[in-house]
Amino acid sequence: MFYIYCPYCGEHREEEEFHPKGQAHIERPKDPEACSDEAWGDYLFFRDNPRGVHHELWVHAVGCRKFFNVTRHTVTYEILETYKMGEQPSITADAQGQPREAVAASRQEGVRA
Amino acid sequence: MQRYSGFGLVKHALSHHENWQRQWRNPTPKKQYDVIIVGGGGHGLATAYYLAKEFGVTNVAVIEKGWLGGGNTARNTTIVRSNYLWDEAAALYEHAMKLWEGLSQDLNYNVMFSQRGVLNLGHTLQDMRDIQRRVNANRLNGIDGEVLDAKGVQELVPIMDCSKNARYPVLGASWQPRAGVARHDAVAWGYARGADALGVDILQQTEVTGFKIRDGQIYGVHTNRGDIEAKTVGCVAAGNSGVLAKMAGFKLPLESHPLQALVSEPIKPILDTVVMSNHVHGYVSQSDKGDLVIGAGIDGYNGYGQRGSYPTVEHTLQAIVEMFPIFSRVRMNRQWGGIVDTCPDACPILSKTPVKGLFFNCGWGTGGFKATPGSGHVFAASLAKGEMHPIAEPFSMFRFHSGALIDEHGAAGVAH
Numbered sequence: 001m002f003y004i005y006c007p008y009c010g011e012h013r014e015e016e017e018f019h020p021k022g023q024a025h026i027e028r029p030k031d032p033e034a035c036s037d038e039a040w041g042d043y044l045f046f047r048d049n050p051r052g053v054h055h056e057l058w059v060h061a062v063g064c065r066k067f068f069n070v071t072r073h074t075v076t077y078e079i080l081e082t083y084k085m086g087e088q089p090s091i092t093a094d095a096q097g098q099p100r101e102a103v104a105a106s107r108q109e110g111v112r113a
Numbered sequence: 114m115q116r117y118s119g120f121g122l123v124k125h126a127l128s129h130h131e132n133w134q135r136q137w138r139n140p141t142p143k144k145q146y147d148v149i150i151v152g153g154g155g156h157g158l159a160t161a162y163y164l165a166k167e168f169g170v171t172n173v174a175v176i177e178k179g180w181l182g183g184g185n186t187a188r189n190t191t192i193v194r195s196n197y198l199w200d201e202a203a204a205l206y207e208h209a210m211k212l213w214e215g216l217s218q219d220l221n222y223n224v225m226f227s228q229r230g231v232l233n234l235g236h237t238l239q240d241m242r243d244i245q246r247r248v249n250a251n252r253l254n255g256i257d258g259e260v261l262d263a264k265g266v267q268e269l270v271p272i273m274d275c276s277k278n279a280r281y282p283v284l285g286a287s288w289q290p291r292a293g294v295a296r297h298d299a300v301a302w303g304y305a306r307g308a309d310a311l312g313v314d315i316l317q318q319t320e321v322t323g324f325k326i327r328d329g330q331i332y333g334v335h336t337n338r339g340d341i342e343a344k345t346v347g348c349v350a351a352g353n354s355g356v357l358a359k360m361a362g363f364k365l366p367l368e369s370h371p372l373q374a375l376v377s378e379p380i381k382p383i384l385d386t387v388v389m390s391n392h393v394h395g396y397v398s399q400s401d402k403g404d405l406v407i408g409a410g411i412d413g414y415n416g417y418g419q420r421g422s423y424p425t426v427e428h429t430l431q432a433i434v435e436m437f438p439i440f441s442r443v444r445m446n447r448q449w450g451g452i453v454d455t456c457p458d459a460c461p462i463l464s465k466t467p468v469k470g471l472f473f474n475c476g477w478g479t480g481g482f483k484a485t486p487g488s489g490h491v492f493a494a495s496l497a498k499g500e501m502h503p504i505a506e507p508f509s510m511f512r513f514h515s516g517a518l519i520d521e522h523g524a525a526g527v528a529h
Contacts, residue, residue: 002422015424037515041513051417056414074416074417077420
């Protein structure tokens with residue numbers, strides 16, 4: 001069971017209030033008509049499926065009904081941060097070498113869970 | 114290979130069952146094989162078995178990073194059926210069903226295949242229309258199927274609540290009598306024993322760490338036990354296929370999700386068929402041991418953790434109790450999760466890849482177990498000939514760019 005911090009409500013809520021909506025930060029091609037089959041297929045169907053840090057889109061379905069982003073580890077399932085639409089993640093796979101410290105730091109600041 | 118028989122059982126009883134032959138060897142890897150199969154689950158072992166038996170390719174290695182059938186082969190709910198809507202999927206699953214029907218004899222190994230039938234319930238008018246359509250499509254493809262009304266369902270499963278008072282009353286069901294269940298780990302063991310007897314090397318505790326590729330052609334794999342060479346490599350690695358594809362330098366349209374299942378304490382025989390419901394979303398059968406085997410849909414988020422969230426389990430049991438109020442006080446014994454590699458169209462990938470000689474068999478999502486023999490058979494044919502078998506042809510990984518999807522999502526009765 002996840003305990004998820006909704007950045008819009010500013011509160012932790014239970015997982016059942018939310019729905020996962022797949023990978024975050026996917027942009028629809030600006031001009032779909034000009035897309036090659038490869039580019040369009042990639043946009044529609046191909047997703048990152050990492051064993052590790054993953055950025056995903058969630059919706060607070062029975063709360064504020066807003067979409068937001070979650071950075072989560074796909075093996076430990078630990079939620080490293082949540083952030084609003086349009087923002088960039090502060091924890092990425094590149095910083096995977098020392099994610100624990102980063103998480104511990106953000107925990108201590110009490111900003112995100 | 115010592116054949117199993119009733120006579121053999123008596124013979125071994127005389128020596129206190131201490132002299133049974135090991136079911137497969139534990140060989141040291143050779144430097145070179147004709148074909149390497151990455152992944153020693155049901156599908157991988159079936160591929161090796163049919164390669165050796167039907168296509169005469171016996172210089173084969175199966176490389177498994179853990180132990181045989183330790184992944185989804187041992188984590189599924191053992192349901193076998195072939196009532197898929199689309200021609201391509203129906204052909205593949207029915208091919209498997211026909212192999213299931215003779216599998217215990219073929220392998221000389223009791224896989225406990227029990228054709229007790231599968232019901233896919235309908236709770237709305239639209240469900241019933243979809244069921245009509247699917248059963249008609251099945252029949253045109255030579256797959257058995259019947260449409261039952263609520264009375265027919267009640268006759269088959271007297272303990273189910275088919276009254277009008279239910280929150281989602283049962284209006285009817287599709288019924289596939291040839292469908293059923295099988296003992297899942299016996300399938301892996303049976304194929305392993307059969308393949309080993311035909312000369313296949315099964316290498317457990319051996320992890321592939323990279324591919325050896327030259328000029329776009331594969332010529333071997335790196336493992337933690339040294340390099341092994343082969344001109345043909347088939348990857349059958351389920352949830353870890355994406356990781357392997359990345360090593361080979363391309364992407365697959367797969368997402369790995371946790372899929373949970375649970376079993377109850379053993380109870381006396383009470384349910385002699387398999388009941389699945391898409392609408393209230395749960396499925397249940399009773400194993401030969403007496404436990405109720407229960408499953409439902411995936412957890413919606415990506416995960417490799419072989420566990421999921423508690424609310425998913427709770428929803429599953431709500432559905433089961435909705436259908437079977439009599440089960441409301443049965444206690445659950447164990448609960449677990451597997452990693453399923455799901456495709457956007459809920460159909461598998463059996464395909465050549467951008468690397469010559471490298472083939473992938475993956476993306477079975479939540480419905481892989483039932484296809485084990487068929488998947489192994491057509492994949493073996495493809496590896497042996499270097500060209501995809503006609504049944505496997507539509508399941509190319511390139512369909513996500515060409516648009517020729519086989520959209521079984523929602524069409525296949527239930528979240529498998």
